[in-house]
Each structure stands twice: as structure tokens, then as C-alpha cells.
Amino acid sequence: MPRLLEDKVAIVTGAAHGIGRGHALELAGHGARVVVNDVGASVRGEGEGKDADEVVDVIARRGGIAVADYSDVSDADRVEALFERTVSEFGRVDIVVNNAGIARDRMIWNMTPEDFDTVLRVHVRGSWLTTHHAARHWRERVKAGERLCGRVINTTSGAGLSGNTGQSNYATAKAAIVGLTLTTSLELYRLGVTVNAVGPGGMTRLTATMARGLVAFEPDELGADEYHQMDPAGSSPLVAWLASDEAQHVTGQVIRAIHDKIHLMGGWHEARTICSGERRWDATALGASIAADLFGTRAPGLR
Numbered sequence: 001m002p003r004l005l006e007d008k009v010a011i012v013t014g015a016a017h018g019i020g021r022g023h024a025l026e027l028a029g030h031g032a033r034v035v036v037n038d039v040g041a042s043v044r045g046e047g048e049g050k051d052a053d054e055v056v057d058v059i060a061r062r063g064g065i066a067v068a069d070y071s072d073v074s075d076a077d078r079v080e081a082l083f084e085r086t087v088s089e090f091g092r093v094d095i096v097v098n099n100a101g102i103a104r105d106r107m108i109w110n111m112t113p114e115d116f117d118t119v120l121r122v123h124v125r126g127s128w129l130t131t132h133h134a135a136r137h138w139r140e141r142v143k144a145g146e147r148l149c150g151r152v153i154n155t156t157s158g159a160g161l162s163g164n165t166g167q168s169n170y171a172t173a174k175a176a177i178v179g180l181t182l183t184t185s186l187e188l189y190r191l192g193v194t195v196n197a198v199g200p201g202g203m204t205r206l207t208a209t210m211a212r213g214l215v216a217f218e219p220d221e222l223g224a225d226e227y228h229q230m231d232p233a234g235s236s237p238l239v240a241w242l243a244s245d246e247a248q249h250v251t252g253q254v255i256r257a258i259h260d261k262i263h264l265m266g267g268w269h270e271a272r273t274i275c276s277g278e279r280r281w282d283a284t285a286l287g288a289s290i291a292a293d294l295f296g297t298r299a300p301g302l303r
């Protein structure tokens, strides 16, 4: 099988379990040297551990090259040190996969401000910090005359794109990651860097907390030719391809990849427009026009 990422250097965050673990194994299988980052936290983002070591061992047993890193991606100093260490160990960074994530689901009336802040801190601040340090690293290399194929692959979800009950913190974070993706794709393309967001799926520790009866498993608990529609590694081939030089023309995209399907998601656009023809609308006239021409008679927003 031809390998897409020979000698590339990749950082995958939250790569000890679930979807990130699948990405780390896939990138290493395609020849990338991988920094397996993971703080070793619970699904709620509590505690820490060296869970990343085991993924490094699996990669090494399969003949790949990987090192473990236990940094919390929301800690600015630790992320800076992660980049310094990767450059000193492997010479450079080519690919950043921002996958680390936690969940603290509750209806909004029960959710605490801390639940909100902590979830945004890991997903949004974490993805911003790695992208910030990667961008600084890539800018220096371009200034030194290098031609780059840099890659950022962020992780969004259906909750961020369409909303999900009980996830006002998580959905906000995942929507913010789309904004980060769109903006940084514009800023970084001139450096030769693409930025895309993948919406994965899979039965993981994280999804197992959402509904009773759901079970989690790790990607490599399945045999090579075993098939499971909730395999957490289902999106990993897309991530590997987006990370490769072949994907240089794909940036600013949101792509969901679940099981055997890959969906290119369409962005916000003007669905319908009404125009008053005056300096501005009169509020009392709005109701009739909105009902007739924007929404019809059905209340908007309810599903």
C-alpha cells in the first residue's frame, strides 16, 4: 500500500483514546512520526495520566515512530513546550490534528459556569493554542525560504453544526471550532497551510456518557478486517488524506466522516431575503412579511 505521509511530523492531541487514537495509528501507518499528546483525563476533563504511552508502544510494535506527550492542550506554556520539544526531537512540525475533547452534558439550567468554561477551554482554547504555535513555526520556515505543506485538522461535531439538547457548552465549542477553521484557513493559506474541520463519529468513552446502554471501544480493539459502523477510527483515513500533500487544494472545509460516508458540509448562506424598499423596516409590518416570505406560517427553529 502506498504511504501518504512518509517522514512527515504530526502532533495529534487527545490521542490516547477513541478517535484521536485512531488518527495517531493511521498517520503512523502512513509513515508519519507522531507526537501522541494526551493529558490522560477523564471524559469530564478531570485527572491526568500517562495513557499516551500505550499508543506509542502500539505504534512502535507496528514499526512506526512516536513519542508521548502529556500536556494539557489548554495550558499555554505546556503547548509552547510541546512545539519546542517536537522541533528538537523531529526537526519540524508538518501536521497538527486538534482532537482533544471533553464533555460535561447538562441542560442549561443545571450546567454550571465552570462546566461551560472548562469545555470551551479544552476544545476552543486548546485548538487555538496549537494552531497559534504551529502558525508561528510555519511563518518562520516560510521566511527562511521554505515551501510548505502545513496542515491543521480540527474536530467539530454534529452538535456544533446543528445543535444538541444538553450540550450548550459542547455545541458552542464545536461551532467555535468551525469559525476558527474558516478564519485560520484564510490567514494561513498564503503560507502553504490548509486548515479543515472534520466531524467524526464513533462509539467512544465520550459517547458512552451520553446515553445509557452505549458501550465504548478503542479503534484497535477491532480486527483489521472487522467491520463496525461506530468504529472510532472511521474518520482517520480522511484525516490522513487531508494531512497529505495531495490535499493542498482543500482548505476551509467542514467534512463529516462517519462509518463509510464522507459528507461535505455546506456553510451558512442567505436562504431567503425580504426587502422593505424603505430606509429600514417598520416593526409592525415585519410580522406579515416574515410569515409570508421568510418562514411561512410554521414557527422557525423548532424541529
Ligand SMILES: NC(=O)c1ccc[n+]([C@@H]2O[C@H](COP(=O)([O-])OP(=O)(O)OC[C@H]3O[C@@H](n4cnc5c(N)ncnc54)[C@H](O)[C@@H]3O)[C@@H](O)[C@H]2O)c1
Pocket (backbone or CB within 6 Å): 013, 014, 015, 016, 017, 018, 019, 020, 037, 038, 039, 040, 041, 042, 043, 045, 071, 072, 073, 074, 098, 099, 100, 101, 102, 122, 126, 155, 156, 157, 158, 199, 200, 201, 202, 203, 204, 205, 206, 207, 232
Ligand atoms: N465520539 C463521537 O462520536 C464524536 C463525534 C463528534 C466529535 N467528536 C470529537 O472527537 C474528539 C475525540 O473524542 P472521543 O469521542 O474520541 O473521546 P475520548 O474521551 O475517547 O478521547 C478524548 C481524548 O482527549 C483527551 N483529552 C481531554 N482533555 C485534554 C486536554 N486538555 N489535553 C490533552 N488531551 C485531552 C482525553 O484524555 C482522551 O484521551 C473530541 O474532540 C470530540 O468532541 C466525537
